[in-house]
Amino acid sequence: MTATARRPFGARLAEAMDAHGPLCVGIDPHASLLADWGLPDDAEGVRRFALRVMEALAGRVAAVKPQAAFFERHGSAGVAALEEVVAVGLQTGTLVVVDAKRGDIGSTMGAYAEAYLRDGSPLAGDALTVSPYLGFGALGPAVDLARESGRGLFVLCLTSNTEGREVQHARTSDGVSVAAAVAARAAALNAGADPLGSVGLVVGATVGDDARLAGVDLAHVNGPLLAPGVGAQGAGAPELARVFGSARRQVLASSSRGVLRAGPDVSALRAAAGAAASEAAAALR
Numbered sequence: 001m002t003a004t005a006r007r008p009f010g011a012r013l014a015e016a017m018d019a020h021g022p023l024c025v026g027i028d029p030h031a032s033l034l035a036d037w038g039l040p041d042d043a044e045g046v047r048r049f050a051l052r053v054m055e056a057l058a059g060r061v062a063a064v065k066p067q068a069a070f071f072e073r074h075g076s077a078g079v080a081a082l083e084e085v086v087a088v089g090l091q092t093g094t095l096v097v098v099d100a101k102r103g104d105i106g107s108t109m110g111a112y113a114e115a116y117l118r119d120g121s122p123l124a125g126d127a128l129t130v131s132p133y134l135g136f137g138a139l140g141p142a143v144d145l146a147r148e149s150g151r152g153l154f155v156l157c158l159t160s161n162t163e164g165r166e167v168q169h170a171r172t173s174d175g176v177s178v179a180a181a182v183a184a185r186a187a188a189l190n191a192g193a194d195p196l197g198s199v200g201l202v203v204g205a206t207v208g209d210d211a212r213l214a215g216v217d218l219a220h221v222n223g224p225l226l227a228p229g230v231g232a233q234g235a236g237a238p239e240l241a242r243v244f245g246s247a248r249r250q251v252l253a254s255s256s257r258g259v260l261r262a263g264p265d266v267s268a269l270r271a272a273a274g275a276a277a278s279e280a281a282a283a284l285r
């Protein structure tokens, strides 16, 4: 597909959430899950695990989110399995958010952008998670290539782990929190986009009142809000409603182990994802 043929990620995601509900299912082949599914803890096990999730959920959820670390753990054969997930997403029209949390100095960021956001790259899904903690401006090459290719970014803002607070709640020289500064930069990139911009944020469903405490204006971002932490990390419908308030229409709730533990049976995976999607939809409508 050429860069001009693909509609912007934000528009495609909004359509997918309307069709399937606001749920992204993470593909995290933990060693313990591989054992539970009767699979070996090697690249072939990871491949079979990930392709089973795709068989169960492709075309049935708004997005899937393979966690690159669990594929990289098995070297080049593991990365090849991640490429297969990306290919199945493309073939089935299922949005793939590659959760690789890339972020580096600008010149190196250009190479990451080519790997994860360039047309024709086998690792390029529909969106990539990125870290702004080498400076938001250092993400420039990814921002540019995502825009050119109709792909999206999810920029870490308020992460679901408590350790993130020491960085994200710190104050910049302007007196605003680091998280608020990140959100403002994303909002500027999404200005005027309709229905949703393509530069999203990662805001954990576990963060409670942190958006308010850090002065992050989620509703103003005008981009998707990827909310990991649903399920295994303890967040559910009440937490989603509390964290996102008036920004709830922008939220793509994300659950990995909470759904994956239902496998390997395809019907059971579908039922678990369906239940999680219904719960998220009820909380976010």
Ligand SMILES: O=c1ccn([C@@H]2O[C@H](COP(=O)(O)O)[C@@H](O)[C@H]2O)c(=O)[nH]1
Binding pocket: 026, 028, 067, 099, 158, 159, 160, 161, 202, 203, 204, 228, 229, 230, 231, 232, 233, 254, 255, 256, 257, 258
């Ligand atoms: O703030 C963040 C950012 C990313 N993640 C990732 O999401 C999944 C969560 O998995 P669960 O099994 O649903 O807990 C995992 O890949 C994390 O790296 C996050 O949890 N928090």
